[in-house]
């Protein structure tokens with residue numbers, strides 16, 4: 001049967017404020033965070049009949065307890081979507097939500113879906129990294145990976161070893177800059193429009209409402225220099241130049257461009273290409289470089305065509321490795337204009353959609369930019385990149 005590939009568009013994205021693990025969401029269920037996001041997407045897009053949602057793909061890294069039980073399906077039911085709307089769970093560690101987006105995009109492109117919801121959640125307070133894992137001893141015994149590959153902070157130290165030009169001072173300055181950019185974005189009201197307020201209930205403190213991220217903080221180069229290096233004595237990775245341990249959820253609406261036009265849904269971004277790759281697991285932070293090469297090649301673009309970058313800041317070192325590779329300055333204004341995960345937080349499987357939601361907002365503000373990219377490193381040595389086109393592009397490519 002002859003078939004045309006359909007254009008896939010990012011319609012809208014939302015997220016909960018991100019909490020610190022064990023912080024404001026200590027007594028909130030992980031699935032309730034996702035449900036808030038799905039409900040908010042439907043509220044913000046009333047022109048979308050709920051029965052036109054063809055799929056709900058929700059990622060979580062630790063799929064047990066309130067992040068288990070095929071969370072895409074249970075969250076869809078609890079969000080009030082019709083029982084006829086299917087859902088599933090997905091895992092690619094930090095790139096869970098990114099993979100949820102690329103998976104449903106594949107389904108949209110080949111005509112299996114018209115509209116889908118993709119997102120992710122991680123409640124690292126309820127489900128600490130590594131909870132319940134049982135790695136096959138052969139993976140170490142047969143030297144398939146170095147033991148340090150299973151501790152993300154150690155992989156960041158390993159990357160520092162390989163790239164000595166990226167000093168601790170550079171990593172700290174990058175971390176400080178992330179905090180400053182996020183503080184400015186909050187002051188300018190940039191992040192708030194895509195945050196879903198979440199009702200909180202604490203046995204001790206009573207009711208509350210989460211309306212802003214919990215992790216951002218004031219800091220200075222002097223304070224950063226004093227922080228411990230928990231992954232290696234006299235190392236370079238600290239709480240100030242790494243993403244923290246966080247709780248939060250995201251969700252996005254994707255559609256075929258034709259369906260978006262038919263239903264009157266906004267077109268915030270058009271998907272151009274994507275790429276996932278594997279790298280040596282012990283330097284997993286290197287992943288976004290080859291994944292970006294792959295995505296650029298598939299799109300027939302070069303890095304010079306990309307006008308805006310949303311890079312997940314798992315660790316300053318891995319973003320700096322990416323920037324050095326492409327000859328981009330550490331403080332280039334095209335990169336993470338509103339700061340990143342070092343300030344905002346990184347609830348693992350949710351973060352990919354946060355990057356996309358922010359890029360969509362940047363596109364609206366920057367019609368002079370035609371292409372942007374979202375990229376992230378992924379545990380056990382992978383990278384993922386999605387390239388997007390700005391539908392607001394005014395034809396004057398920069």
Ligand SMILES: CC(C)(COP(=O)(O)OP(=O)(O)OC[C@H]1O[C@@H](n2cnc3c(N)ncnc32)[C@H](O)[C@@H]1OP(=O)(O)O)[C@@H](O)C(=O)NCCC(=O)NCCS
Pocket residue numbers: 094152153217218219220223224227228230238239240242243244245314315346377378379
């Ligand atoms: C780095 C890490 C171990 C730190 O964990 P932690 O010790 O629980 O972090 P905290 O928030 O308690 O910070 C540690 C200390 O640094 C301080 N601190 C943190 N960030 C700071 C900043 N930007 N400026 C100044 N001080 C800061 C804290 O106040 C705390 O001080 P204290 O010990 O006096 O209380 C943890 O965040 C981590 O593992 N991050 C990586 C997560 C990860 O691997 N994600 C997946 C990526 S692939």
